Amino acid sequence: MAYLLCLTGVVLAACSGAEPTVVDGTCEPTPRYPTAIGCAYVFGRVTDVTGAALDSIDGLVRLSDACACSSPRLEGDANGVYATVVHRLPRTSGFSDTATATIVALASAPKYPRHVTGAAYFDTARVVLRFARLGETPPPTEVDLRITIPPR
Numbered sequence: 001m002a003y004l005l006c007l008t009g010v011v012l013a014a015c016s017g018a019e020p021t022v023v024d025g026t027c028e029p030t031p032r033y034p035t036a037i038g039c040a041y042v043f044g045r046v047t048d049v050t051g052a053a054l055d056s057i058d059g060l061v062r063l064s065d066a067c068a069c070s071s072p073r074l075e076g077d078a079n080g081v082y083a084t085v086v087h088r089l090p091r092t093s094g095f096s097d098t099a100t101a102t103i104v105a106l107a108s109a110p111k112y113p114r115h116v117t118g119a120a121y122f123d124t125a126r127v128v129l130r131f132a133r134l135g136e137t138p139p140p141t142e143v144d145l146r147i148t149i150p151p152r
Contacts, residue, residue, distance in 0.1 A: 027132045029087075033070055036087040037095055038136075040129035043083035044143040046076050046105045053080030054147060056109035059122070061086055062102040063129075069099060076105070085138075088131050101129050105145040112149055123147045 027039040046057045057076035061084060063069045068091035072084045086101070108120035115121060123145040132138040 025137060027134050027136055027138050029134065033087040033089065035090055036070075036134065037090055038088040038097075038131040038133045039138050040086045040088070040099075040131045041083070041138040041140045042086060042101075042103065042127075042129065042143060043081070043140060044103070044145060046080040046082065046123070046145045046147060049146060049148050053078075054107060054149075055080060056111065057082070057105050057147075058108055059103070059105040062104060063099055067099040067101075069101075074103070074105060086129060086131075095131075095133065097131050099129050099131065100126060102126050103143045103145065105147060107147050107149055113151075121147050121149050 027036075029036040042061060046054045048054055055076060055078045057074070057080065059074035059082075061072055061074065063071055063086070068089045070087040070089070072086060074082045074084055076082045082105075088095070088099075103125045104122060105124075106120045106122045112121065125143050125145060127141055127143050129141055130139045
């Protein structure tokens with residue numbers, strides 16, 4: 001089953017099976033980032049250790065200050081699928097087509113148990129994002145995450 005998500009002119013069909021991912025659209029500035037010079041597209045699925053989708057997941061994309069990029073929030077749907085656009089902003093060193101990011105997913109909804117410290121269970125992944133210039137189609141970066149959640 002395919003899920004269509006539209007973010008800043010980019011459409012992604014993220015699939016929970018073996019169907020291919022399709023990105024169709026161009027990188028465009030948004031009202032929040034009107035000075036953007038490029039963007040990257042990140043999508044994936046969040047599951048537990050058995051591969052079952054986790055819903056009500058939130059998180060974010062973390063990048064260094066040197067990137068001069070947005071750090072968007074992640075919100076998973078009922079099937080554990082998320083997708084977001086990272087905008088590259090103007091910087092003195094010009095346009096760079098890659099940046100290292102940390103993708104963070106948290107099982108922080110009330111229905112999930114908490115660690116003994118009170119913290120939410122989570123997973124992270126470090127990836128290289130590939131940016132496209134305005135008017136170009138950003139290459140998709142798939143990041144699937146797996147959160148170990150103990151039984152209650």
